[in-house]
């Protein structure tokens with residue numbers, strides 16, 4: 001299934017009048033506040049969010065998996081699914097691959113399939129949290145951190161291989177997430193595990209092409225429950241700093257203990273020019289990988305507020321924008337459309353914050369006014385602005401509704417069958 005511009009136009013038709021009324025009303029109000037609506041639209045259009053190849057099928061929990069049918073069974077089908085998302089929202093122009101779940105067989109065919117749907121390749125992810133089929137050493141007790149040199153070398157070689165695969169596709173970053181850790185006190189030495197991880201990462205870092213980045217992801221717990229080697233932003237930051245200027249910290253929103261102030265972490269990392277990218281998702285308790293903005297939309301807005309300020313005030317390079325999600329209940333493609341929309345909405349809200357007024361309120365310790373300023377932006381309904389930015393890029397005014405009206409899932413089930421399964425967790 002491929003979505004054409006005729007599809008988009010015909011599904012936009014019945015929405016046009018209502019949309020333009022809502023948008024004009026909003027645009028007038030924003031202009032009255034001194035905002036340049038055209039510039040806002042341009043910024044929103046530029047924000048493109050990479051889709052993880054592992055989020056296109058139903059993942060779920062370790063207790064069960066309920067496939068919705070029509071899942072992409074091959075890498076080309078995954079790329080086609082992202083093509084569908086991108087045709088609808090014009091905001092998801094790349095895929096983030098996970099190796100070995102997505103090892104390309106025929107590179108020309110993969111590159112062709114991607115260019116057919118205007119998709120590029122974002123960060124490639126290595127996987128040393130699972131043993132591969134033909135592997136005789138095991139990652140059960142760690143990979144880059146493992147006490148056993150041979151196992152560390154296997155994991156290092158895998159990461160180098162992932163870089164080589166990414167190079168052939170035009171990726172510019174390697175994301176390393178390590179499960180390495182322990183489930184019981186005394187199981188391993190914290191210091192040795194961290195040191196092994198650092199030295200292993202160094203070897204991988206030396207293999208990075210000059211225009212690549214290494215993104216080091218952190219996570220407090222899971223799959224191990226007592227300690228994780230790269231447990232928090234501080235540990236990731238420390239490693240990134242020691243590794244060099246191509247290494248950065250990656251913030252997965254779900255990788256924090258409850259109530260952690262993620263927006264402050266973002267601000268600190270940007271100040272140090274070490275914020276490398278995001279895995280967007282939402283959570284209530286842990287690494288829940290729920291739809292972005294479904295649980296804590298205000299937090300998402302506050303993160304974007306720090307980003308918008310950081311873009312102005314720091315030299316942090318533009319971070320990689322990626323979603324990391326897993327779906328148990330929803331149609332994965334619908335979930336991803338909702339996630340991308342939530343990200344764009346939070347960005348739009350942050351863009352309209354009156355930063356000058358906020359600085360003045362901060363300088364005069366007017367706590368009440370500072371809150372008013374932030375919440376005035378957050379509580380402005382900017383959905384018509386986001387819709388207009390997508391419409392002007394050739395996308396659907398309401399991607400979710402168009403997705404349903406165009407019967408995308410039904411068509412995919414017809415094409416691929418009820419039982420097709422995506423590879424991944």
Ligand code: AOS
Pocket residue numbers: 054098125177217219252279287324425
């Ligand atoms: C795992 O919790 C991390 O979020 C990683 O980014 C992981 O590689 C990804 O979720 C795929 O399993």
Ligand code: ZN
Pocket residue numbers: 177217252279324
């Ligand atoms: Zn992640």
Ligand code: ZN
Pocket residue numbers: 219252254255287324
């Ligand atoms: Zn995670």
Ligand code: ZN
Pocket residue numbers: 252254255279281287288289324325
């Ligand atoms: Zn997650």
